[in-house]
Amino acid sequence: MAFLAVTTTPSPKFPSFKPSRAKKFTPTRLTKLQEDAKNHEISYESYFLRISSLCKEGQLRQAVKLLSAMELKNLQVGPEIYGELLQGCLTERALFTGQQIHARIVKNGDFFSRDEYIETKLVIFYSKCDVSEVGNRLFRRLRVQNAFSWAAIIGLHCRMGYSEEALLGFLEMQKSGVLPDNFVAPNALKACGALRWIGFGKGVHGYVVKMGFGGCVFVASSLVDMYGKCGVLEDARKVFDAILDRNVVAWNTMIVSYVQNGISEAAIDMFYNMRVEGIEPTRVTVSSFLSASANMGALQEGKQGHAIAVVGGLGLDKILGSSIINFYSKVGLIQDAELVFGRIPKKDVVTWNLLISGYVQFGQVDKALSMCQLMMLDNLRFDSVTLASLLSASADTSDLNLGKEGHCYCIRNNLESDVVVASSIVDMYAKCERIDYARQVFNSTINKDIVLWNTMLAANAEIGESREALKLFYQMQLESVIPNVISWNSVILGFLRNGLVNEAKDLFLQMRSSDIQPNLITWTTLISGLAHNACANEAISVFAQMQVAGIKPNTVSIVSALSACSDVAALHYGRAIHGYATRHDILLSVHIATSLVDMYAKCGIIDQAKWVFDMILNKTLPLYNAMICAYALHGQALEALELFKQLEVEGMEPDNITLTGLLSACCHAKLVNEGLELFNHMVSKLHMKPTMEHYSCVINLLSRCGDFDEAMRLILTMPCKPDAHILGSLIAACRDFPEIELGDYLSKHLLKLEPDNPGNYVALSNAHAASGRWDEVSYVRDLMKQKGLRKVPGCSWVQIGGELHVFVAGDKSHPKIGDIYTTLALLGTEMRFTGYEHMFGDSEILFS
DNA sequence: ATAGGGTTAG
Numbered sequence: 082m083a084f085l086a087v088t089t090t091p092s093p094k095f096p097s098f099k100p101s102r103a104k105k106f107t108p109t110r111l112t113k114l115q116e117d118a119k120n121h122e123i124s125y126e127s128y129f130l131r132i133s134s135l136c137k138e139g140q141l142r143q144a145v146k147l148l149s150a151m152e153l154k155n156l157q158v159g160p161e162i163y164g165e166l167l168q169g170c171l172t173e174r175a176l177f178t179g180q181q182i183h184a185r186i187v188k189n190g191d192f193f194s195r196d197e198y199i200e201t202k203l204v205i206f207y208s209k210c211d212v213s214e215v216g217n218r219l220f221r222r223l224r225v226q227n228a229f230s231w232a233a234i235i236g237l238h239c240r241m242g243y244s245e246e247a248l249l250g251f252l253e254m255q256k257s258g259v260l261p262d263n264f265v266a267p268n269a270l271k272a273c274g275a276l277r278w279i280g281f282g283k284g285v286h287g288y289v290v291k292m293g294f295g296g297c298v299f300v301a302s303s304l305v306d307m308y309g310k311c312g313v314l315e316d317a318r319k320v321f322d323a324i325l326d327r328n329v330v331a332w333n334t335m336i337v338s339y340v341q342n343g344i345s346e347a348a349i350d351m352f353y354n355m356r357v358e359g360i361e362p363t364r365v366t367v368s369s370f371l372s373a374s375a376n377m378g379a380l381q382e383g384k385q386g387h388a389i390a391v392v393g394g395l396g397l398d399k400i401l402g403s404s405i406i407n408f409y410s411k412v413g414l415i416q417d418a419e420l421v422f423g424r425i426p427k428k429d430v431v432t433w434n435l436l437i438s439g440y441v442q443f444g445q446v447d448k449a450l451s452m453c454q455l456m457m458l459d460n461l462r463f464d465s466v467t468l469a470s471l472l473s474a475s476a477d478t479s480d481l482n483l484g485k486e487g488h489c490y491c492i493r494n495n496l497e498s499d500v501v502v503a504s505s506i507v508d509m510y511a512k513c514e515r516i517d518y519a520r521q522v523f524n525s526t527i528n529k530d531i532v533l534w535n536t537m538l539a540a541n542a543e544i545g546e547s548r549e550a551l552k553l554f555y556q557m558q559l560e561s562v563i564p565n566v567i568s569w570n571s572v573i574l575g576f577l578r579n580g581l582v583n584e585a586k587d588l589f590l591q592m593r594s595s596d597i598q599p600n601l602i603t604w605t606t607l608i609s610g611l612a613h614n615a616c617a618n619e620a621i622s623v624f625a626q627m628q629v630a631g632i633k634p635n636t637v638s639i640v641s642a643l644s645a646c647s648d649v650a651a652l653h654y655g656r657a658i659h660g661y662a663t664r665h666d667i668l669l670s671v672h673i674a675t676s677l678v679d680m681y682a683k684c685g686i687i688d689q690a691k692w693v694f695d696m697i698l699n700k701t702l703p704l705y706n707a708m709i710c711a712y713a714l715h716g717q718a719l720e721a722l723e724l725f726k727q728l729e730v731e732g733m734e735p736d737n738i739t740l741t742g743l744l745s746a747c748c749h750a751k752l753v754n755e756g757l758e759l760f761n762h763m764v765s766k767l768h769m770k771p772t773m774e775h776y777s778c779v780i781n782l783l784s785r786c787g788d789f790d791e792a793m794r795l796i797l798t799m800p801c802k803p804d805a806h807i808l809g810s811l812i813a814a815c816r817d818f819p820e821i822e823l824g825d826y827l828s829k830h831l832l833k834l835e836p837d838n839p840g841n842y843v844a845l846s847n848a849h850a851a852s853g854r855w856d857e858v859s860y861v862r863d864l865m866k867q868k869g870l871r872k873v874p875g876c877s878w879v880q881i882g883g884e885l886h887v888f889v890a891g892d893k894s895h896p897k898i899g900d901i902y903t904t905l906a907l908l909g910t911e912m913r914f915t916g917y918e919h920m921f922g923d924s925e926i927l928f929s
Numbered sequence: 930a931t932a933g934g935g936t937t938a939g
Contacts, residue, residue, distance in 0.1 A: 267930050268930090270930085271930080298930080299930050300930080301930090302930045302931070303930050303931095304930095305930090305931090306930065306931070328930095329931085330930055330931050331930085331931085332931090333930090333931040333932075334930070334931050335931095336931085336932095337931060337932065338931095340932095363931085363932090364932070365931050365932040366931090366932085367932090368932045368933060369931085369932055369933095371932095371933090372932085372933075399933075400932055400933045401932080401933080402933085403932095403933035403934070404932075404933050405933095406933085406934090407933065407934070429933095430934080431933055431934045432933085432934085433934090434934045434935070435933075435934050435935095437934095438934070438935065464934095464935090465935070466934050466935040467934090467935085468935085469934095469935040469936055470934090470935060470936095472936085473935080473936070499935095499936095500936080501935055501936045502935085502936080503936085504935095504936040504937065505935080505936050505937095506936095507936090507937095508936070508937070530936095531937085532936055532937050533936080533937080534937085535936095535937040535938070536936070536937045536938095537937090538937080538938085539937055539938055540937095542938080543938095565937095566938080567937055567938045568937090568938085569938090570938045570939075571937080571938055573938095574938070574939075600938095601939085602938055602939050603938085603939085604939090605938095605939045606938075606939050607939095608939090609939065610939090635939090637939055638939080641939085
């Protein structure tokens with residue numbers, strides 16, 4: 082029973098003195114006591130007061146010195162002095178000093194270390210310093226677990242993210258007969274919010290009301306926060322409205338709830354209401370307001386928020402600074418973001434990440450990379466967010482080496498198990514055309530979330546692996562991940578990229594009857610996919626359906642619809658879309674103008690195309706290209722060349738498309754000198770490498786003008802093998818002149834060169850058809866049949882008398898069919914569709 | 930009691 086004897090040591094004599102009395106000392110009495118202490122014998126009381134005030138001022142070293150002085154003089158030190166010292170260490174979060182005090186307490190024997198007040202203080206101290214092992218151990222050894230220690234330990238669990246433990250503590254506390262007070266309730270509510278346990282939260286709400294804490298702003302604000310975190314904004318608002326004296330925190334909590342639930346408008350509204358009530362915003366207010374502004378892309382509001390922070394003298398800490406940077410980079414004002422970045426005194430990873438992701442988002446990969454280097458020089462390590470941005474940059478630029486470096490960094494630093502990072506890695510490999518690597522990373526990631534599934538789905542859809550995409554779509558559902566709009570959209574895209582139009586339409590119908598409704602991107606995907614698969618008329622009708630469904634078309638959908646109109650020369654619909662764009666003030670978009678130029682040109686109205694072209698002030702290269710190709714289509718080579726001059730005057734660099742347009746314009750107009758001059762200019766002055774199309778235009782031009790020698794010379798000197806198209810056009814020209822011998826030679830050569838390439842046979846038959854030699858066409862087709870070659874879709878046409886004969890090989894829905902409509906449009910409106918006929922087993926569309 | 934960053938679809 083020796084140890085019992087220790088615990089029952091007779092208590093030393095202490096002055097009967099309670100810390101609560103300290104509050105009654107007035108400042109004058111305090112100074113008097115301090116003077117006494119200097120001159121005369123220092124009383125216990127004044128030691129206590131001196132230590133207490135030093136602790137409150139944060140002068141911990143001085144306070145500890147006094148404690149040592151007391152110990153030297155063999156003065157008895159009571160629990161209240163240790164308590165004050167611990168409180169001082171607590172507010173200063175001075176863990177080391179606190180541990181020293183703890184050591185002295187233990188050294189002084191069980192009377193001190195087992196004092197209820199001291200024990201509780203120690204639990205609170207270690208809990209607040211987030212030393213959970215010690216805090217928990219001391220708490221478990223407590224003989225009396227009072228409301229204070231319970232609050233400390235529940236708060237500790239809360240801060241460490243052990244929300245379940247916090248709530249268990251809340252229950253256990255009640256079970257042991259200690260009633261949770263208005264200090265514990267906020268922590269319990271915070272845990273409910275973190276766990277999204279609305280049921281438990283409501284229980285706490287009921288308890289709070291029963292106990293009469295409902296009027297406490299702290300508790301009410303926590304309730305607002307809890308309901309907000311659980312997504313029940315109506316209840317959050319009800320609690321908020323019932324608070325009688327709302328302080329800034331209450332307002333902030335409500336604003337934050339709206340922001341976190343994506344209701345930015347309401348958050349902004351709240352902010353203005355708060356200002357009307359004359360509540361001064363804090364950094365928390367402004368940074369939440371800026372989040373809302375950033376999410377809405379509300380330029381004016383965000384700038385106002387920044388101004389309020391400056392005018393209100395709110396210091397630029399890293400969180401407020403980050404919010405400002407986030408806002409500026411989200412609205413694209415990267416330079417302003419840079420400026421603010423430079424003014425933040427203490428930056429952390431988040432600050433750097435924001436600027437880096439801003440750069441990545443606006444395509445400034447170089448700046449993002451140099452930022453990463455500077456970040457390393459600042460002794461900061463990359464985290465998963467940095468890597469996600471870096472990997473996304475590698476994906477955008479298809480930089481496989483950079484991407485691999487990023488992947489390796491993730492492996493070395495254990496970041497690859499983060500789903501977000503895994504998604505970025507998968508996306509990076511997919512965009513760098515290494516779907517095999519993407520698949521490997523995808524398979525080895527344990528916890529797949531919807532974004533990761535969608536990333537893999539999109540990767541397969543992009544390359545038309547529709548089977549694989551559909552498989553993933555079912556597989557994710559088997560693993561209880563419910564597809565969202567993006568998943569559906571990707572599967573539809575996969576079908577369309579694979580040319581499976583019916584399957585795509587089918588899935589779209591399924592989607593419309595499911596819980597998930599098509600959004601703008603679904604409609605756009607479908608319209609553009611139909612247009613690309615030669616279903617122009619359907620594309621146009623889907624575009625109309627989309628408006629019926631109440632979805633406002635954007636630039637991409639309008640451009641796709643216009644391209645569909647171009648394909649079938651649907652002037653009527655094209656004009657309607659033009660009108661729509663004008664009414665909605667989106668005509669200024671260069672992309673739409675470019676499509677309009679193309680559409681009007683292909684519908685035969687070159688003047689209208691020029692009108693649209695002239696209307697755009699800041700012309701881009703694609704716009705010039707569209708107009709040049711429009712002139713080429715209409716055989717107006719001189720105008721095209723004039724435009725080329727204008728383009729060079731404006732300091733633009735022509736690209737391959739520009740040159741193709743110009744050369745084909747020359748070719749149509751048989752401007753042989755201009756064409757050759759252009760070709761030489763392109764090679765020697767612009768240092769451009771001619772493509773097969775460029776050679777094709779020039780060789781076609783030469784042969785159409787009868788210069789077969791020069792054409793052959795070019796064929797022999799070109800760095801790549803001539804394709805079927807080039808030889809085909811040459812053969813066609815041979816028939817026209819006639820250069821029968823050369824033509825026959827080339828024909829045989831073409832078939833000898835690549836006897837198994839069906840494209841060559843098609844080219845040949847097209848060439849024969851163009852010169853009206855039907856027997857030859859028939860012969861070539863027979864040859865194909867003998868060789869068992871599948872027909873390659875394609876078409877050709879020829880005008881004989883008043884009739885236009887159009888030959889369509891294979892499927893009538895082949896994209897090439899669009900050319901027929903364009904040709905018809907160019908020929909004028911007299912041409913009338915008269916029906917299909919069959920010739921050589923293929924369809925022939927007759928017009929007259 | 931309240932605040933900041935990242936990944937997927939046309």
